[in-house]
Amino acid sequence: GQSLEQPSEVTAVEGAIVQINCTYQTSGFYGLSWYQQHDGGAPTFLSYNGLDGLEETGRFSSFLSRSDSYGYLLLQELQMKDSASYFCAVRDRDDKIIFGKGTRLHILP
Amino acid sequence: NAGVTQTPKFRVLKTGQSMTLLCAQDMNHEYMYWYRQDPGMGLRLIHYSVGEGTTAKGEVPDGYNVSRLKKQNFLLGLESAAPSQTSVYFCASSRTGRYNTQYFGPGTRLTVL
Numbered sequence: 131g132q133s134l135e136q137p138s139e140v141t142a143v144e145g146a147i148v149q150i151n152c153t154y155q156t157s158g159f160y161g162l163s164w165y166q167q168h169d170g171g172a173p174t175f176l177s178y179n180g181l182d183g184l185e186e187t188g189r190f191s192s193f194l195s196r197s198d199s200y201g202y203l204l205l206q207e208l209q210m211k212d213s214a215s216y217f218c219a220v221r222d223r224d225d226k227i228i229f230g231k232g233t234r235l236h237i238l239p
Numbered sequence: 240n241a242g243v244t245q246t247p248k249f250r251v252l253k254t255g256q257s258m259t260l261l262c263a264q265d266m267n268h269e270y271m272y273w274y275r276q277d278p279g280m281g282l283r284l285i286h287y288s289v290g291e292g293t294t295a296k297g298e299v300p301d302g303y304n305v306s307r308l309k310k311q312n313f314l315l316g317l318e319s320a321a322p323s324q325t326s327v328y329f330c331a332s333s334r335t336g337r338y339n340t341q342y343f344g345p346g347t348r349l350t351v352l
Contacts, residue, residue: 138279163340163341165341171345172329172343172344172345172346173282173329173331173341173343174343175340175341175342178340217281217282219282219341224295225270225287225289225295226284226287226295226297226298227272227284227287227333227341228284228298229274229281229282229283229284230281231279231280231281232281
């Protein structure tokens with residue numbers, strides 16, 4: 131079956147750096163994405179990795195290792211507004227996009 | 240651009256009733272998706288479409304039907320609602336399947352009593 135594993139919760143301090151990991155098992159693999167969702171809101175796209183390596187977008191970076199079926203989202207200079215749920219998602223060979231169960235990020239002042 | 244819109248925003252149904260959720264996008268996207276989100280379960284794909292006139296099953300398709308008669312619209316139907324279908328439903332669209340950038344609608348909160 132297809133599955134994505136990510137921690138259910140992570141806590142960090144404002145101004146610090148936090149890493150959210152994601153491991154996946156899918157039938158075919160065509161890229162790993164990350165989405166952010168605030169309480170009561172809709173998911174919004176953060177980052178996409180189609181190839182191995184690091185992608186950087188401002189304070190957010192995402193990494194992919196296809197040989198390890200593993201990726202992570204790195205958030206730097208944490209701000210209180212970063213308190214949200216973060217989801218990894220993969221596209222499989224049937225064009226289905228499957229999401230992980232999400233990681234709730236708590237930020238302490 | 241309105242992006243992705245969903246109608247209605249809230250709905251309460253009784254068990255056995257039927258309803259249709261409408262998703263519309265004005266970005267000329269080929270791909271559209273319906274997800275449900277339950278606490279602790281993340282987003283689960285119900286059905287999706289890779290183009291006008293096409294539909295395909297996702298992870299949790301039972302109890303739902305979909306139609307994509309026009310490129311900009313993707314309808315999700317519940318023929319006989321059950322309490323297990325109480326959830327928040329999100330529609331999303333993307334330009335193609337190659338790029339994973341999905342744009343989500345604001346969601347529909349459905350309660351089945």
